[in-house]
Amino acid sequence: MSGNQLLERLHVSRETLERLEIFESVIRKWNPTINLVSKSSLDQLWTRHIADSIQVFRCTSSPQHWVDIGSGGGFPGLIVALMAVEEAPDMKVTLIESDQRKSAFLRNAARECGVPISVLSKRIEHVDRQSADVLSARALADLSDLLGFAERHLAEDGVALFPKGGSWKKEVDNARQQWRFALETAKSLTEPEAVILKIRGVERV
Numbered sequence: 614m615s616g617n618q619l620l621e622r623l624h625v626s627r628e629t630l631e632r633l634e635i636f637e638s639v640i641r642k643w644n645p646t647i648n649l650v651s652k653s654s655l656d657q658l659w660t661r662h663i664a665d666s667i668q669v670f671r672c673t674s675s676p677q678h679w680v681d682i683g684s685g686g687g688f689p690g691l692i693v694a695l696m697a698v699e700e701a702p703d704m705k706v707t708l709i710e711s712d713q714r715k716s717a718f719l720r721n722a723a724r725e726c727g728v729p730i731s732v733l734s735k736r737i738e739h740v741d742r743q744s745a746d747v748l749s750a751r752a753l754a755d756l757s758d759l760l761g762f763a764e765r766h767l768a769e770d771g772v773a774l775f776p777k778g779g780s781w782k783k784e785v786d787n788a789r790q791q792w793r794f795a796l797e798t799a800k801s802l803t804e805p806e807a808v809i810l811k812i813r814g815v816e817r818v
């Protein structure tokens with residue numbers, strides 16, 4: 614599927630597309646200095662990163678507080694905040710990113726795109742409890758570690774959204790040795806083998 618077809622399928626409005634184009638120009642400007650996405654995937658920014666993040670946003674409806682951990686170049690957290698400007702204007706979005714230069718990028722990109730966010734430049738292990746309705750993380754850690762963060766930072770009826778590649782079943786089996794949780798999966802639109810894990814009710818075994 615081409616980038617345009619994907620965006621059509623993900624129902625992106627003209628106004629949001631304009632913000633995404635501003636984001637694209639900011640990330641292309643900063644990437645050579647701080648390597649926000651790999652040079653090879655920069656050519657597929659719209660499919661590999663932007664559409665991939667929009668589909669995470671589309672996995673849930675009307676949360677009040679969305680927390681994204683290890684946001685890096687803003688995937689999915691900054692794209693979620695950008696989508697929310699039109700579609701969920703009351704939602705608060707917090708990005709947690711331990712790298713100071715990436716945090717500076719996130720603040721700058723958000724300002725240029727006109728997107729309100731909070732950025733915490735800390736390791737997730739040092740952040741106060743967030744009571745998030747949604748907790749997301751892409752390419753940060755294996756599922757068992759992510760569930761430790763979910764247990765601490767999700768509100769009681771909150772949902773964790775973790776995009777995972779082809780080996781997700783193995784990660785789920787391993788995680789079940791340490792954690793009890795309810796799992797749903799959504800097939801990725803951008804990668805045939807990939808899924809988004811939707812996880813609730815995380816408890817230590």
Ligand SMILES: C[S@@+](CC[C@H](N)C(=O)[O-])C[C@H]1O[C@@H](n2cnc3c(N)ncnc32)[C@H](O)[C@@H]1O
Pocket residue numbers: 682683684685686687688689709710711712715735736737738750751752753
């Ligand atoms: C592989 S990158 C993924 C970035 C982005 N989520 C993506 O999918 O493109 C992982 C990011 O998490 C950040 N990170 C790693 N460990 C972290 C921690 N314990 N707390 C907060 N951020 C962390 C790194 O600085 C890096 O930007």
